[in-house]
Amino acid sequence: MIEKLITDLLKELGEDPTREGLERTPERVAKALRDLTSGYEQDVDDILNGALFVENYDEMVLVKDIDLFSLCVPSKQVVNAVGGAKPAREVKVGDQLWTLDHGYLKQTTVVAVTSRKTREIVEVRTASGRFRVTPDHPLMTETGWQEAQNLRPGEKVEWVNPRSLCRRPYEPKPGYAVGYVLGGVASDGSIQEGRRVSLTVKSRVFAEKFRTMLTEAFPGAAPAVERVTVPSGFREAEVPAFRVRIVSRAIGEKLCRWLGVSENGSRSKTTSFEFPRVVTSSQEMMQGFLDGYCDGDGEQMRRGCRRLFSSNLRFLAALGSYLDAPVGAHDSRGTVGVIYVSNRWHQPGWRGKHGFRQESEFYVPVDSTYATVVEVRPLPRARKPHTVYSFKCEPHPTFLVAGHLTHNCEHHLLPFVGKCHIAYLPDKKIIGLSKLPRLVEMFSRRLQVQERLTTPIAQTLQEVLQPRGVAVVIEAIHLCMVMRGVEKQNSKAVTSAMLGAFRARPETRAEFMELIKRRSDLL
DSSP states (O other): OOOHHHHHHHHHTTTTTTTTTTTHHHHHHHHHHHHHTTTGOHHHHHHHOOOOEEOOOOEEEEEEEEOOOOEEEEEEEEEEESOOHHHEGGTTTTTTEEEETTEEEEEEEEEEEEEEESOOEEEEEEETTEEEOOOEEEETTEEEEEEEGGGOOTTEEEEEGGTTTTSSOOOOOHHHHHHHHHHHHHHEEEEEEEEETEEEEEEHHHHHHHHHHHHSSSTTTTOOEEEEEEEETTTTTTEEEEEEEEOOOHHHHHHHHTTTTOSSSSSSSSTTOOOOGGGGGGGGHEEEEEEHHHHHHHEEEEOOOOEEESSHHHHHHHHHHHHTOOOOEETTTOEEEEEEEEETTTSGGGGOOOOOOOOOOOOOOOOOEEEEEEEEEEEESSSOOEEEEEEEESSOOOOEEEEEEEESSSSSSEEEEEEEEEEOOOSEEEEEETTTHHHHHHHHHHSOOOOHHHHHHHHHHHHHHHHHHHEEEEEEEEEESSSSOOOOOTTEEEEEEEHHHHHHHHHHHHHHHHHSSOOOOTT
């Protein structure tokens, strides 16, 4: 019933409950509500009975800094901020963080920061790194948002290489030049580690044209033509050559993804690349691809025909299928194929062929990929609580942690978080100290306002212990104030309840207030 009500609520707010990111929100909110209101299922007698002791102790008993709820990212965990990664504790309102929007890198601005302490942290280890978050912190997987504690080995989390975050984007300009660069790299080039694009050839004319096309395809790129020497097995000597090289992950990753090759340690593309379907998005781009490939691994023949060679027979088969041209064998062993391409390949009806046929829209490969989850490990319960931080970001509510896409704004309702301080002056009876945090938890895990929460804690202790006085102070940050409405990030609400000596004697009350202001050297 709760899930259905939340679904209806999302619809009333103008949201689509079935969209990505909201599919499991009704389930999550229902779970959060049951957890936040679990105090209704608890009874004061169950918590305090058996924990009372008769003791001749009449000085103040104080338990301070009792936590109320939990949030997301540990203080030391690195968050991918624009301008350089930084620990979560150093992220401030106004900072810009990196995120992903439908696979593309975007910047988002922190508009609210909240923090508290918790002892429950999990470490997520993927094939691309590791990071620490609270168990309920959502991460984007191939099937949608999923809490960290529910991830299983083998699942994939959306990820971008953090080393590429500060790169120059080099947005490609669709057209002949992009096609030529793809043809040149496929025929005679290499891409190493997804970022070093290199073409080394004996023809200066080819090298110069490739450099020109690379500059035109990726405006702002400025590769040079270098004179180099390369070993020749036939001559058994070093021979002169020309090299065009640029180091750019933004360019290298795009070329790798268009060509369908690995970005990790890859070198020669001769036997591994796929026919890049993006070149069929326009006739001029396809023409550029054929020209670039022919200049690298082909030859011009009479009457405008040319031959393209490759030992990558799968590529040739895909190209031949597109051009409606057969693939032949260039050597007796059949390890090298050849395909004949007429200069009239694009004309519909020529020799019964379909000519140019658009089979793809031009697209820029996404920046992200997926990292495989290796392990999710709950950390041992800490003796000293971790400080964890939550960030509200706009216009994108997501952000990157160690390159992994995370989210902490869309799944749960907004509680108030903070500290509760309790003191009492015994009159023959004392209570186990651990019972006070449990009492706070029981009353706080109900539909509450802070003003109403303070009083029942004090009154319950007064009824059970009958001490000479009880004092309760709660300091809390209300997420409804931080993340909506007045949006005051530094505002904190303080409420108190003073009974007995704490109300009647100003000096007792002053002593209590002074004690809760002090920071313990043990913390």
